[in-house]
Amino acid sequence: MNSVVRWFHQLGSPPTFDRFAARWAPWAYGSALLVMAYGIWAALFQVPADYQQGDSFRILYIHVPSAWMSMAIYALMAIYAAIALIWRIKLCEILAMACAPIGAAFTLITLATGSIWGRPMWGTWWDWDPRLTTELILLFLYLGVTGLYHAIDDRRAAARAAGLLAIVGVVLLPVIRYSVVWWNSLHQGQTIRLLGESSIDASMLPPLFAMIIGTKLWFIGSLLARARADNLRREFGKDWVRTLAETRR
Amino acid sequence: MSTPTLFQAARALLARDLRLLWRRRGDALQPALFALLVIVLFALALGGEPQLLAKVAAGVLWVAALLSGLLALDTLFRGDAEDGSLEQWMLAPVPLAWLVLVRTLIHWATTALPLLLATPLLAELLQLPRAQLPVLLAALALGTPLLSLLGAIVAALTVGMRRSGILVALLALPLYVPVLVFGAGSVAAAAQGLDPTGGLLLLGAGLVLALVLAPLTAAAAIRIALNC
Amino acid sequence: MSTPTLFQAARALLARDLRLLWRRRGDALQPALFALLVIVLFALALGGEPQLLAKVAAGVLWVAALLSGLLALDTLFRGDAEDGSLEQWMLAPVPLAWLVLVRTLIHWATTALPLLLATPLLAELLQLPRAQLPVLLAALALGTPLLSLLGAIVAALTVGMRRSGILVALLALPLYVPVLVFGAGSVAAAAQGLDPTGGLLLLGAGLVLALVLAPLTAAAAIRIALNC
Amino acid sequence: MPDLNPSAPPLLAARGLSFARNDAPVFGPLSFDVDAGEALLVRGGNGAGKTTLLRVLAGLLRADAGNVDLDGRSARAGLRARFVAYLGHLPAAKADLTALENLDFLCGLHGRRRAQLPVNALGIVGLAGYEDTLARQLSAGQKKRLSLARLWLSPAPVWLLDEPYANLDLEGIELVNRMVQAHLRDGGAALVTTHGAYAAPPVRTKELVLGGGDG
Amino acid sequence: MPDLNPSAPPLLAARGLSFARNDAPVFGPLSFDVDAGEALLVRGGNGAGKTTLLRVLAGLLRADAGNVDLDGRSARAGLRARFVAYLGHLPAAKADLTALENLDFLCGLHGRRRAQLPVNALGIVGLAGYEDTLARQLSAGQKKRLSLARLWLSPAPVWLLDEPYANLDLEGIELVNRMVQAHLRDGGAALVTTHGAYAAPPVRTKELVLGGGDG
């Protein structure tokens, strides 16, 4: 753990982090675009239509990776928040808070695509099914975390308060994950296994892999960019920001 | 510009409130979010039976709008009273009732209007039959400003109190009941294939009346509450 | 008595809160009254169809309890923060978490308990089938303290803010949802003739856990919110 | 601005003014005049009723007996609003607006003196550089200075100042005195409550001592 | 109560203490000692950081760097609570409780000095007769006096007083000075922020001047 802390401390000087993020965010965005472009192309044009669901199952390629991201980002946010609370590392505060809007975005995508998918599949846009409900609650939790963060003036106090909330909210993650197991549900159960035997056809997997990796890369790019913005906002008025503003005209 | 005109004062108030709203952007969405949460809670508490839900949908939406309006009521004058702004309003050369009216309308536009815009989505969540949506929207569009104006009176009465919390709710709800009865009633009428215009017209008439009388009453209430 | 013991501090806090409650007697009944009003509004909005009402009764009661708890949440620490009492709590020689726990329990006893006592009456109003009443009471008895404890965390997080209003609701409701699901679920199970003890046991376990963890978290939140 | 003609009616005249809370008198029947160019120091110990008197004069509390004339006319809401500016214990500034935005709003509400701009007023009270600071982030004395800036912009000739010196540093006390002096030179009048612990402004000054309380 | 032995460690010692808000320093690294029987006057203009310093010392804000020793031991929550009493801008009195009930509660929370009773403390600060008055009905100065009574009852040896003189009349200022004097005679210490506009208590006094701000 100590080496992790040391690494954060080294990267943690605001100008260093700014340079790091400005340098790597475009790369992450760029590779994400490439990978996702392949994934979307393959998903839309290459994979054959499903015999039961027709073309509608193509929504899976954005729905499932987004759904996984929505939960993974929350977990990551809680981890950052815990590190920030325990060791008081400023960079982790910033990173945790940068996670929240991205997580909310992916949650929104999950809800919207699931809802669009549900219309042809279940004949309704929405149903109060446990998984759908818990995913909606996850969105509220994300909104709550960002809302709290922006409602407090002092950036560090705000980050710690919102981080505490994020940690408390972690109890929800297993509920989302296992909701389909605990309650009977309209929603699909566990069907896709990346390792080991999956219950879907092998030809459908490569674009899914691409989308999974693509969303991860996008997340990294977005995280760096958002953290950079927050970092700049906190350092507003410092000399190094001023020189940066002058040079980046 | 020695003494400001009514219009200048209103503009200053509007500019201030919009700035405050911008500074706390999130707050503008909160009433809509709260209504959404009430609806979520309901749907969960009922255990998600679609037919049952569709039957109670209009009622739940009205109650949600009403409750979120009620919660937002506390922000109508409370903040201004606590930091002494209200004292300055009373000392201003424009009538207090005018400031109250402007403030109430701004408050409606920033709290109830977002909810109104979100209604189609919320209705979908509750599986409200499509045919009832226009009537529901019309009823809410007439009803929510009426609720805000009636609420202003209650907020004014309780503004001198330290923590009013639930007292506001208790005082406001009796005033809200007629609005609810006609508002939800017109939707119910539409659901049964009856003509909903009667209830809507009554709401409209109430709104016109309240636009004139409520600010005067609320201004008087503020003067009483601040012990003048 | 140079340094007070835990017990002495708790007694002082209890005496203070009871005095304050007595001075504002009306406030003690307000949550119960608010729940009553929510229920009445519902009954009105649904147009009074007895069968429909009986079906949604348990759900409405849970939502009413939850909302009235939510509204009361603002009074948990806000008043103490605004007049500087909370600063003095932090400077007291007893752990802040202990004071938070005591305060939360007193708050529960003065806001949720009256509602619990009124439940049989309210259930009657909504024509809840008699057989479901014991399960509903048990679920509320386990659920409402859990709601109070979870609410304490949220109230503590937002205590530094001037006007938290609806933000409190937004933050609290995700935490409340599991309680609602199991609470209302156990009543629904009983209604269908299934065994409700599973949900109740889960609520009980949650309560025990929250009794330990929530005050610690809330105390940490207060320290953060007051910028320490 | 009223003229300085000596035969003019006093800017503010109280006649037999008294106020009681729950039938317990707070201050007895008081009669006093304040002319243009004159300051009235209201003295008295803690709880003597100074704040109450100022609030009655501002029209925030209703007197039990007696009446207040402003420039010879009986004070009613409309007249009061144009004649009276009140600085109390509360800042009347929105915590979430910046110093400048707060002044802008208050000028929109009360009007402002010709040739006075909010930015300059901030400079005058020593808050230059704090234009874009949120009011909540100001220290106790800085908040007081913000209220003083509002007062400076107000077109009202009668200033009611409740403990204007509290929380201010020496330079701030000097500032209040200079402001009062300039205001009186322009033909205004000021009522200032103080405990006598501070320097009074070097102007034509009357004194009113309230008894009662424990001071 | 710590003894007056001159070789004893200082009652309160700050070493390299500094605080920043959003990375903007409020006060620079400060080091100072306050011995038993000694008062420290914290001076500085409006916005200099006096309030912030006192809140950091009380443990209400967390210092960015440096540390505070109380009686030779590093200050932690438990130790602070027994050593420090804080009087800030907020009254810490419930508006709906009477003066006496407020004191009773605060004694239950903080403990109280032997041989001191709440009723007597009210008499000492000049609120005799106001025992059963609700705190909300007290005037500004009377509220301050109620806070002073709480302080007087506290068993903590280190007093942190933020502008204790504000809102008080002359007799009240005298009262604060007498209280500080008596407290120091008992082997306590006091940190007092003031703008220099008031009389300092006639005791062994150090001074700390904060720069910055606009004062």
Next chain:
Amino acid sequence: MSYLNYVIAAYMVFVVVLLWDFVATRVQIAQLLRATRLRAQRAKPAPTEAADGGRIL
């Protein structure tokens, strides 16, 4: 039965939300840097104004 519309809608949502994520961040950073520049510009002529204001009384 064609589900094409649904598929298009879903992919549009995906693209639009991610685009928002990207653009919002860029705008934030640009705004911050612009505000910094504006502030630097305003800081230069400010002192004379303040001195003026102080002398009015």
